[in-house]
Amino acid sequence: MTTQSNATTSRPGGATAPEAGPTSTGSKATRALGILALAAVALLVLLGLWWTPADVIQNESVRILYVHVPAATLAYLGCFLTSLGSLMYLWKKSRWWELVGYAAAEIAAIFTAVTLVTGMLWGRPTWGVFWVWDARLTSTAMLMLLLLGYLAVRRLPADYHVRAQRASIIGLLLVPNVIIVRQSVQWWRTLHQEASLFADGPGATIEGIMLFTLVFGFVTFQLIFAWLLVHRFRLAWLEEQVAGQGLTAAIAERRAEGRSASGAAPAPIAPPPAVPSELVHRASTTGPEVAS
Amino acid sequence: MDPTEIVAEPGPPPGGGPSAAPAVRLRRAVALLGSFPALAGVDLEVDRQEIVLLRGPNGAGKTTLLRTLAGLVPVTQGEATVLGIDLVRDYKAVRPRVGLLGHATGLYDELTVADNVRFWCRAARARAVDADAAMVRLGLDGRLRNVAVGRLSAGQRRRTSLACLVARRPELWLLDEPHAGLDQEGRDLVDHLVRDATAAGATVVMSSHELDRAVALADRTVTVTGGTTEDDARPPVPGPAEIPEGQESTDVA
């Protein structure tokens, strides 16, 4: 299996994008992105809370949808990225893609949580209850559980490749699972009641500035998503690099352990003292060669 | 893993004389357990039909070395060739051709001795006759045959484990403390098995703390410390070994 060599060779290529400073996950571009996202959030708050009118049917609660709908959409995008990243890891052994998938899964989990909470807050005044067994609500809850399963596995302590391997198989199955769950839940509900409660919700009835606000909500959440993704990815990348950097030192240390052991012991098989240092020397010369 | 490939493999290698490529050849091999370099640049060469003893303190890397040779732990740096298979390129390919006797026995407690030996034997595409012969050889015929492994003593479990290994007829035997937990008769039996295996063309690498017995059995002793090796018989400086290097690599390729 060529796991190791491929992973190391993919590193320089993959590293071009995330070459951040060694102590920071930020850069000029991400700061600009962050400021843009903040400005967009401020504008969305103004649009959503003051500049748009209340809905004829849903009254003030319609304002939640400017957050709810974009968050839900991006949660699904995050899921898709996780599956894509997992696929690329299993296929090309791309560490870069794997970390993108992992970062996307965490953000997708947060966005799913936002979706569920805002959905329930919207549901209380609209339906009079926090929860109904609506097809979308139910499948979003299932999506959350699937994401939590992925993250639970991804975070189990183990060697990077072990973690990545395990999580990637679950990550790859995430999208098919989401599709099957959605399909089954949809059939399940539509058999019992009329179409989804959201059918006369957003999009269908709203227009003008309300439609603009909803679209602007998408843009805002995309900015937030991108900003979070870049930072989370870089953090994960740096974490893995810290773990990987110790290798050369760890090898030297391990060898020194042997040298001191055979030196300290009365040595029934006393080795010539020059030999181990010679070996260490050879190891240190091969180090950069292998890494390059 | 192609099953047809496995069928052809068990049994002693054709013409495995000393002229063939060495059974094991490691050059500065590094193997990681997590991020810990359990093997930190091992040099080891074992000729066919040789019996090599690994000695060294606990935690020196003997078990990892044996597991690496078995194709269970990938080699991340250096060169490693076992039975002509490049472990750096494909560390799994060597597995059907080696037999590993580890600390853990790899047996199913609820199954009987005969069930276990037959299962692992059939898994390796070995013949049922060999499974029965191995059980007889290890003294597991008669009453013990139909006893659940969970009820056996440690030594009897060890014998069952050995029977599985013998029945597979591996080309390379990797024995991790083969004498541990066995009675006098059992230890003698292990020594006999090892000698018979090498006579039939196999190669043996073992670790043992039973030094008197193991040194007498082995052709050569290699000391493992701190994830590296020091060959007791051969000069550790790779000067003379460098000469046949080119020759061997063409043989392997």
Place this chain on the structure above:
Amino acid sequence: MWHDAMLVAGKDLRLEVRSRVALNQIVPFALLVLVLFAFALDPDRGLLERATPGLYWVAVLFSGLLALQRAFTVEAADGNRDALRLSGLDPAGIFLGKAMAVGVQLLVLEVLLGIGVAVLYTTQFAGWPLLLATVGVATVGIAAAGTLYGVLAAGLRVRETLLPLLLLPVLAPVLIGSTRAFEAALAGAPAEGWPWVGLLAVFAVLYILAGVLGFGPLLEES
């Protein structure tokens, strides 16, 4: 691959015959679940009868989960994973073999639970072709998905807690599908149930494929 699958399935079933863990512990547990449902839902108000398909499949899932835990506890013991990796068995064959053994045990559980609901909940079974088809594809799906996620959790100290978290959301469509199909069959409207059988079949095929391809890498990690 099939040789290995039959070998592994034979080994697992022989193990069950010798140890009788499924028979002595999982089957009583499954029946206990049925009794507990009766305690929770008043049998006199007809709730049990109406909920029978759902309760039946929840009982199947819970007891199936125990069977899966058992199937991988066996492999987690004493270096068996190393032995499997060294054995020369095709990982796809190991997957299919373990899934087949789990499937056989599930089928036995399903038959016994069927008898259980017939007796305890006085369920009148109808629509046999749909019922049998549902049981068939649902069993394959549960066994395949369970085996794939089971090996993933097998080597881990947290397996007892991790497997349900991973597996139950994944099996949600199976629960929904098989329950609806049973309802349709019992209600005498099998036409409504067959699409669910289709969904269950898609699920089963997806997980057989995933298992055949993914079992090797999952077995590798130590």
